[in-house]
Amino acid sequence: MFLKIGRNSIIISLMAIAISACAGKTENMSTGAGANAVEIAQYGEAINHFRNLIKQKPDELKAYLGLSRNLRWTGQTDEAAKILEKVRNKFANDGAYLAELGKVRINQGRIEQGINLLGDASEKKPDDWRLHSALGIGFDYLGFYGDAQTSYKRALELCPDDAAVMNNMAISQGLSGSIDRAIITLETALSYGRHSEKISKNIKVFKDARDLCSTCGGKYLRDSKASILAAGLRATDDRSACDPEPQFTQSANSMTEELTDGPSINIKVYFEFDSAILRPETKGTLDDLAAALNSEALKGYRFEIAGHTDAVGNNEYNIALSERRARSVLDYLVTEFSIDASRLETVGFGEERLLDPTDPEGDINRRVQITRLNKL
DSSP: OOOOOOGGGOOOOOOTTOOOSSHHHHHHHHHOTTOOHHHHHHHHHHHHHHHHHHHHOTTOHHHHHHHHHHHHHTTOHHHHHHHHHHTHHHHTTOHHHHHHHHHHHHHHTOHHHHHHHHHHHHHHSTTOHHHHHHHHHHHHHHTOHHHHHHHHHHHHHHSTTOHHHHHHHHHHHHHTTOHHHHHHHHHHHHTTTSSHHHHHHHHHHHHHHHHHOTTHHHHHHHHTHHHHHHHHHHHTTOOSOSSOOTTSOOSHHHHHHHHHHSSEEEEOOOBOTTSOOBOGGGHHHHHHHHHHHTSTTTTTEEEEEEEEOOSSSOHHHHHHHHHHHHHHHHHHHHHHHOOOGGGEEEEEEETTTOSOTTSTTOGGGSEEEEEEEEEO
16 A cells, blocks of 8 residues: 655755745746747647537546646646546546546646545556655655655666656655766666657756865755756656557668668657647757758658558558658758758558557557658
8 A cells, every 4th residue: 555645754955046935936937948839739639629629528537637738738736636526536536537636636746646646546547656765756755865765766677778667766865965877877877778868958957066166066056956857757748658569760860771771760750649749758859850950961852751550440540640740850850950841742641551569559550650761
C-alpha cells in the first residue's frame, strides 16, 4: 500500500523559488520557457480538438487527458483541474486519470495531494516507470531527496537507461548537493541520444553551479528549483516506448548520411491522440530533420514527407489522418526553419505500407517517412 503523506507530517524546505501554492506562479512554470508561435498555435489547435472530441465522445478518457495535458502545458492549470474534476466520478479508478490529476495538483502547488494521487496511480499501474519518475519530482519539490531518488531508481529498474528518468534523477542529485554526481548522471543520459537538447542545457546549468564556489552551487540550483523541476515533470508526459527504436534515425548527422546514401529514412514523430497535433517531445527529432535538409549535402534536393499509421481503425480514415500528419511536419519545417515549401511535398499512406506486417497494430508502423526526390 502506498504511504499517504499528511499535511502535518512534512516540513517544506524554504527555497528562494520553491513551488508556490499560488496557481499563477506555477502556471507560468508549467508552460516551459521558450514556447514559440508554432507551439502556441498547436496547443490552441489541440485544445479545440479535444474539446470537440469530448462533445463527440463524452466517455472517451483519452480526450479528457489530452485536453488536460494541453491546458497544463499552456499554463492553464486551474482550468485543467476543473476539466478533470468534472469527470472524477466517471474515471476515479483509472490509473491514467489519477496520474494526470496528480501532475495537475503538483503544478497547482498542491504537492502532497499530487504525490498521493501519483502513488494511487502507481498502485494501479505498477509497471509504468513514468509514474515513479513523476513521484520523484513531487518528492524533490518537498526537499525529500532520498525518497525522490528511490522513486527514480524504481523507474530505472522498470525502464533501464531511460534518458528522461536519468535527467530527473540528476536534478535530484544536484538539488541534494551532489553536483559532480549529477553531472556524471547527465553525461551518461546524454550518451543515449534522447532528449539531448534538454540534457545538454542541464549539464551547462549544473557545471555553472559547480564552478560558482564550493558552497554556492547547491544554493544556485535550489534557487532555480521550481523551473527545472517543472521541466522534469513535463518530461514524464512522454508516452513513447521504453526501449529506443533502433529502426528509426535519431540524429541530424545520421539523417544526412542516410538520405545522401539512400533514398529514404523513417523517423518517429509523436502526435496527440487521434489528431495531427505534434507532441512537444517530437520537436528535437524535427529540428534534427530540418538541420539535415538544410545541410550542404541535401539542400539542393526535393523531398517527400509520407505519413503512415498502424492498422487500427478504418483505412480511409487512416489515410486522411496520415495526410494531415505529414502536412503538420511540413508546416513545422517551413515555419520554424524557413525551408522552402517548394522543396517538400506530402502524402498519406495510412496502413497501406506497414513497416512490420507481422505486427500490424504495432507502434513501429506509426511513423513519418522522408524520401529524397529529384534535384532542384
